[in-house]
Amino acid sequence: MNTAGDIMREHERVRGSLSGRGAGWLDALRTRGLARVAEAGFPTVRNEDWKYTNVSQVLKSALRPILADQVRIEDAALHAIVAGLPGVGEDSPLLVFVDGHFQSRASRLGKTHRGLSIGSLRERLEREPASLQPWLGKYLPVDVHGFVAFNTAFLDDGAVVEIGEGAIIETPIHVLFHSTSRAEPFVTNPRNVIVAGAGSSALVVEHYVGAAGARHLTNAATEIAVGRDAALGHVRIQREAETAFHVGRVQVDQEAGSSLTSHSFGFGAALSRVELPVRLAGEDAECAMHGLWALHGTQHADHHLWIDHASPRTRSRQTYKGVLEDSARGVFTGKVLVRPGAQKIEARQSNANLVLGQGAVAETRPQLEIYADDVQCTHGASIGRLDEDALFYIQQRGIDAREARRLLVYGFAIEVAESVVPEPLRQGLMAAVAQRVASLARQGEGQ
Amino acid sequence: MSLLEISNLHAEIEGKKILNGLSLSVGAGEVHAVMGPNGSGKSTLAQLLAGREIYTVTEGSVTYDGRNLLEMEPYVRAREGIFLSFQYPLELPGIANSYFLKAAVNAVRKHRGLSELDAVDFLMAARSKMKLVGLDEAFLHRAVNEGFSGGEKKRNEIFQMAMLEPRLAILDETDSGLDVDSLRTVAEGVNSLRGPDRAIIVITHYQRLLDYIVPDRTHVLSGGRIVRSGGPELAREVEEHGYKAIAETASA
Numbered sequence: 001m002n003t004a005g006d007i008m009r010e011h012e013r014v015r016g017s018l019s020g021r022g023a024g025w026l027d028a029l030r031t032r033g034l035a036r037v038a039e040a041g042f043p044t045v046r047n048e049d050w051k052y053t054n055v056s057q058v059l060k061s062a063l064r065p066i067l068a069d070q071v072r073i074e075d076a077a078l079h080a081i082v083a084g085l086p087g088v089g090e091d092s093p094l095l096v097f098v099d100g101h102f103q104s105r106a107s108r109l110g111k112t113h114r115g116l117s118i119g120s121l122r123e124r125l126e127r128e129p130a131s132l133q134p135w136l137g138k139y140l141p142v143d144v145h146g147f148v149a150f151n152t153a154f155l156d157d158g159a160v161v162e163i164g165e166g167a168i169i170e171t172p173i174h175v176l177f178h179s180t181s182r183a184e185p186f187v188t189n190p191r192n193v194i195v196a197g198a199g200s201s202a203l204v205v206e207h208y209v210g211a212a213g214a215r216h217l218t219n220a221a222t223e224i225a226v227g228r229d230a231a232l233g234h235v236r237i238q239r240e241a242e243t244a245f246h247v248g249r250v251q252v253d254q255e256a257g258s259s260l261t262s263h264s265f266g267f268g269a270a271l272s273r274v275e276l277p278v279r280l281a282g283e284d285a286e287c288a289m290h291g292l293w294a295l296h297g298t299q300h301a302d303h304h305l306w307i308d309h310a311s312p313r314t315r316s317r318q319t320y321k322g323v324l325e326d327s328a329r330g331v332f333t334g335k336v337l338v339r340p341g342a343q344k345i346e347a348r349q350s351n352a353n354l355v356l357g358q359g360a361v362a363e364t365r366p367q368l369e370i371y372a373d374d375v376q377c378t379h380g381a382s383i384g385r386l387d388e389d390a391l392f393y394i395q396q397r398g399i400d401a402r403e404a405r406r407l408l409v410y411g412f413a414i415e416v417a418e419s420v421v422p423e424p425l426r427q428g429l430m431a432a433v434a435q436r437v438a439s440l441a442r443q444g445e446g447q
Numbered sequence: 448m449s450l451l452e453i454s455n456l457h458a459e460i461e462g463k464k465i466l467n468g469l470s471l472s473v474g475a476g477e478v479h480a481v482m483g484p485n486g487s488g489k490s491t492l493a494q495l496l497a498g499r500e501i502y503t504v505t506e507g508s509v510t511y512d513g514r515n516l517l518e519m520e521p522y523v524r525a526r527e528g529i530f531l532s533f534q535y536p537l538e539l540p541g542i543a544n545s546y547f548l549k550a551a552v553n554a555v556r557k558h559r560g561l562s563e564l565d566a567v568d569f570l571m572a573a574r575s576k577m578k579l580v581g582l583d584e585a586f587l588h589r590a591v592n593e594g595f596s597g598g599e600k601k602r603n604e605i606f607q608m609a610m611l612e613p614r615l616a617i618l619d620e621t622d623s624g625l626d627v628d629s630l631r632t633v634a635e636g637v638n639s640l641r642g643p644d645r646a647i648i649v650i651t652h653y654q655r656l657l658d659y660i661v662p663d664r665t666h667v668l669s670g671g672r673i674v675r676s677g678g679p680e681l682a683r684e685v686e687e688h689g690y691k692a693i694a695e696t697a698s699a
Contacts, residue, residue: 389537393533397554401522404522411539413541414541
């Protein structure tokens with residue numbers, strides 16, 4: 001399944017529907033992606049970067065994109081899904097995609113916000129493709145692996161968020177990717193572009209959700225350019241159906257003096273892999289990367305961070321946590337590269353895992369490559385179980401064993417959501433974490 | 448009949464004997480001090496009564512309110528009115544004091560057939576009880592004990608005790624790590640909670656806490672059993688002559 005021939009045939013089938021056809025640079029970009037995936041295929045566990053994540057089960061079904069005219073969803077159903085998203089207010093700017101395609105009626109373009117321009121990639125590529133030429137594929141290497149190449153070959157729709165120079169957007173901008181449950185498995189290839197102009201400030205939230213039982217692969221790629229002295233927040237919350245697969249890459253490039261605050265939550269999908277490569281290209285750029293996965297059953301989540309300290313006085317912090325029930329598996333790889341000449345660097349990394357299930361496994365891999373000498377670099381990883389003393393303390397106050405356990409897991413996990421700014425997004429994400437922890441606890445009861 | 452009746456209790460941890468035939472009877476309304484040197488079994492006694500499962504009882508019995516205490520789960524003991532003020536209160540990052548305590552109070556109230564407190568009632572009660580131990584209301588919104596000083600942790604324990612209204616409170620070295628002012632405040636908090644329906648066991652190494660919380664009975668624990676019992680004056684005797692002398696006169 002999904003041999004070069006299969007992929008070529010599938011591309012042939014949908015080619016005519018892809019957005020912005022005829023723009024030479026775009027056709028060429030897709031062709032490069034297609035050639036790459038046809039030639040090199042998808043990563044296997046023989047690839048060191050994919051050692052702990054075997055995608056063969058993902059490739060057992062044909063990767064077939066859904067055409068726009070095949071998308072069926074009731075407005076009421078969509079509104080209910082939007083209403084259930086953490087932190088989305090009545091007037092939040094919002095882009096909605098179903099099975100990979102933009103839904104304009106459910107979206108709100110937030111035109112009242114000065115300096116903010118958001119919309120669908122498809123519409124933009126149809127209307128003025130040249131405006132995206134500087135950004136699409138600029139930082140994201142087409143050939144990094146098969147999933148990115150595939151995404152590029154089939155790129156069609158996604159979110160475009162542009163924050164003008166100096167614009168301060170106080171309200172978070174939400175993007176929803178919803179996948180429906182269909183008779184046949186399918187693939188979506190969301191491709192997002194976020195450009196934060198110099199001195200701007202904004203926060204973008206990507207939500208990935210799906211109908212119960214949905215069988216599909218979300219193969220997302222987000223390209224982020226953070227301009228000089230800009231401050232960007234990025235939240236990614238993956239709550240796909242536990243029958244789904246999810247691969248996503250968030251490619252970030254930061255200019256001098258800029259800051260990125262990233263949060264990645266992984267609660268759903270049978271198997272997920274999220275990559276967050278950040279290049280601190282300009283001096284004094286900094287990024288704070290936070291993540292949490294909370295898994296049960298046989299779920300597998302892999303977070304792969306790569307922080308490239310390419311300039312002096314750049315700072316990075318990685319704070320990742322995992323909760324693993326049952327036979328769930330969590331993988332964390334945190335790479336830090338300090339390039340020659342990049343002095344006065346600060347890089348901190350921590351990954352704490354709560355391994356609760358008998359068959360649960362946590363893999364944690366700090367990978368530090370340092371070619372400068374004036375570097376402050378720390379890393380710490382822990383893999384542990386619940387503290388018996390704390391469990392006893394809580395029970396000694398009248399709280400039963402099950403609730404004591406839930407409280408401790410909550411206390412461990414909530415820190416990741418607590419660090420989100422601003423309200424009410426923070427409250428929404430804290431509630432989402434609480435809900436996830438409670439649902440893990442309920443599942444645990446049945447065993 | 449006594450509220451708590453410990454009879455010939457033997458207990459060990461990982462094969463190591465800690466309690467060796469300890470007997471103690473505590474009636475409702477009484478305050479008992481249990482004193483002893485390090486390693487005498489004081490903390491084991493406290494933890495065992497609260498239900499810590501790392502200890503194995505090999506002989507003897509513990510009856511609480513006419514029932515076999517040793518068969519009860521730790522949380523059931525708490526709901527039945529046993530409160531342990533920990534020597535080292537645990538820090539619970541991410542769990543707000545108010546959330547934790549409200550859950551605890553309501554679990555206990557429900558068990559006792561009382562209506563659960565809503566947020567407003569809880570806050571009112573908490574405010575008045577925090578005053579007892581001189582704890583600022585801001586502590587309600589912080590994570591349980593996280594970053595609290597030693598004194599703040601102990602005050603928080605007694606605050607929890609005040610909220611949970613136990614029938615039997617066990618204070619395990621509540622005086623350790625306290626300066627004189629904190630000690631006085633904590634002791635005043637405890638004294639305000641004395642009452643005809645409440646028994647208190649004060650476990651301590653030193654006599655100084657007993658200057659503030661004057662016990663009805665004092666016991667000296669040595670080698671896992673009580674070797675001397677007496678009135679409040681026994682504490683001063685310990686202070687003057689030391690545990691060794693007391694243990695020797697007892698065995699003589």
